[in-house]
Amino acid sequence: MQVPAPIEYERAVSVEHAIGLLERLGEEARLIAGGHSLLPMMKLRLANPEYLVDINDLHAELGYIRITATQVRIGAMTRHRELLESDELAAVCPIFRDAERVIADPPVRNRGTLGGALCQADPSEDLSSVCTTLDASCVIRGPEGERTVSMDDFHLGPYETVVGHAEMLTEVRIPVRPRGSSAYAKVDRRAGDWAVAAAGAALWVDERGTIADARVGLAAVGPNTTGIPEVSAALRGRPPSDEAWSLAGAIAAQACRPVTDSRGTADYKRHLAGELTRRTLRAAWERVREGGAA
Known part of the structure; x- marks a missing residue:
């Protein structure tokens, strides 16, 4: 035992x-x-x-979801279940509901928190990929006061974050931008398991319907949950199309760094990273056309 x-x-x-x-x-x-x-x-x-x-x-102090026209603020003690059940959050960031539907099981979702998920810094963690995709910032409080770091800087490596001694993550802040939406998908070996590979995507278009910006966050295919700036650069200014999603998928597959283990070969995971990138970008675009509904 x-x-x-x-x-x-x-x-x-x-x-x-x-x-x-x-x-x-x-x-x-x-x-x-x-x-x-x-x-x-x-x-x-x-x-x-x-x-x-x-x-x-x-939880009474840090368990909240607050949404304005320009920002989503989520307390670090907000439970998975609360993220899953919030219709207001799903309306502006449907990627959260997508991810929470495939995270673990009800006992975990009833007790686990957003802050705990991010601070665990597991390379396969779904919500780390979600927050990377959404260009979130993390608010950290300590004896010297409060500081804010981007998700790109929050994780230093597997199971390691920038949260120092006598500090704690208190809040996650997500910018809200017009004419955008998001989506998440993963492949696992059984329901609620850690991902073999996972991808989140967020997409915004301008007044002409051209891609103004796009972000992709991958999980389980490298030492950290991974944002891919090359995808953003390649898609900006393009019309939304299957050709654009295929280009992004090819970039994602090339950029990730999976390893062969009991969940699958590196080549298989690389293939999944590309395919899931294509699927989530396409799903995000469909939601933009439908008005961002979850």
Whole structure:
């Protein structure tokens, strides 16, 4: 039977309290919310924190979805289930509902959080790909105050982020732009499993119907969830078409860096990255034409 190493436990009652606990307890302290990623790693002794700071009571402070005409703000303690069920979020960012429909199972979705998903920094993590696709920014708070970093800079490598000692992710901010929509798709071995490969796409058009901008975020095909600026550069100024989606798919397949493992060969994953890029861009374009509906 696998069990974690002995730990000390504290329960935070506010963001400032959590930061104070992290500062006092030292670098061997870890935050825990849903715990569906951290606890299995602790059982396998892949993670060995000396202290756990439980932040579930912070849901009242950090569990929210706030939408304006120019920005979506989501608190880090917002649960997967809340992201899935929010019709307001699906209306402006349908990619969230696409992704949440294929994430794990109800127990995980009821407890797991957006902040926990991003801070786990798993290369196969769906919501990291979603936030990369949407050009999100991450708000990080610590003893010295608050700072904001882009999703492109948030992950330093597998299971590593820019969140430092005595800091915590508090909010994700997503710009809202007119005449755009998004979509997400993944291939997994069984329902709710980690992806063999996954792709998110967001697309915006100008008044003439030409592609003003496009973004693609891949998961499970490299050391990080990956944005592909070459796709954006190739599609800007083109008319939406199957030829444009095929070009983007070819670029995505070439840009990713999958490895052969029990989920499939590198060539197979590269093929999936290209195909899923094509599918999600096409789906995003269909939603733009239909008015952005989920």
